[in-house]
Amino acid sequence: MLTSIAGRSVLVTGASKGIGKGIARVFAREGAKVLLVARSEDAAEAAAETLRAAGGVASAFAADVTDRDAMAAAAEAAVARHGGLDVLCANAGMFPSASLEEMTEAQWDEVLSTNLKGTFLSIQACLPALKQSEAGRIVLTSSITGPITGFPGWSHYGASKAGQLGFLRTAAIELARYGITINAVMPGNIITEGLEGMGDDYLAQMAASIPLKRLGSVEDIAHGMLYFASREAAYVTGQTLVVDGGQTLPESLEALE
Template sequence: MSQDDRGRIALVTGSGQGIGRAIAQVFAAGGAKVMLATRSAASGAETQRLIRQAGGTAELLTLDLGTRAAAEQVIAATLDAFGGLDLLLHNAGIFPLQKLAELEEQTLDSTLAVNLKSCFWLTQAALPALRRARAPRIVVTSSVTGPRTAIPGLAHYAASKAGVNGFIRAAALELAEYGITVNGVEPGLIATQAMDNLGDAATLSRGIPLGRLGTPEDIAYAMLFLASPQAGYITGQTLIVDGGALLPENSQL
């Protein structure tokens, strides 16, 4: 698989830390010019610093991708900074723990807005630029939670990610005529700061055949493949990256 992204322009959302930071670093290391979009100015600036320190190119926009206006803003900023867009790498997401019986309307609305509705608004805003791009790609971070599994307290998150997979399939059909592929990655348990809410790494790793949590780079390299020329005939698909956790029929096996 080629990792040469020289000259390609990538927008990476949710790139302040964890999986998003790894995605941004991996693509920048391959030569892509990266627009970072994140809610936290401090974490976004750190991602930018790391990329530039390694010799890469990155610009930063701080915003919350919970609205259509924000999606339009970040696409416009990418075009202003780099003059085009080849890769829409949508990783931004939230998963506040809240059991169904106590679920608040604001929690549900914000989860659906950031995790699901932003897929629509970003794609819509990016479409004119992607139609002009060389080997245009849309790759979205989905999850095994929702499409494959469930976790108590995350019904709202599960619903949003199941919706993301439906979006990926339908968008792939609609955008195929422009040569734009649309795919996703479904992470399992990944060692990020956000994962601390679910338990300690040693306990969580017991149910994973490969015996460890995934790393943010595991997801980033899966995205790198789906965005590569070698994946040009793949669209409407999601790639599960979970260390084999979904393979056993019984969790005790």
């Protein structure tokens, strides 16, 4: 059983929906004080209200991860509201589809700016507060797409997620001197608001390619984050955890028959 994370201050980016919202919910349920950061203040506040209604300690802050000053303000808000900052869950990301032939420079730049530069800026903004924590933790939401697999239309997304892992390994070395660890969770196919509207047939087809025969939940990802944020993971840094139900294991669909 992991040591309780109750009372620790956690900042989650991209927290108004999807995986980020699930991360915030699990940490709040475990007793952490959570700051939900998203570009939309209304969406972040609505998500925070659901956590407070369930008995959690949560508040919202509007910030874009591509804006250095905005992220610095978010980190300062976490310190002011929760007495410090112990955990950064750098989750914010985007995945618009565009084929390689038709992709514009603007589309490429937008995805790399949010997913990769946004990771860097979020961490840099939170470092002063994390250095004051007795157990500073950073956990990234990467993906199997890019580092392990590919998918048509997501070359920019794949590049950003692979880039996160290259960044991670050097960051782990630099941050070790402060006792701060940095690791990444790599989700497979996860059920979020965007997928729920695709229909049962589509979801069933996706699940058929996964050995566990189901798509993952946002809680599945959050539990991996919770481990990396724990005191038990104090000697783990620069590492990745694939959470995909075995999706990346089969050589072909025949292997699942």
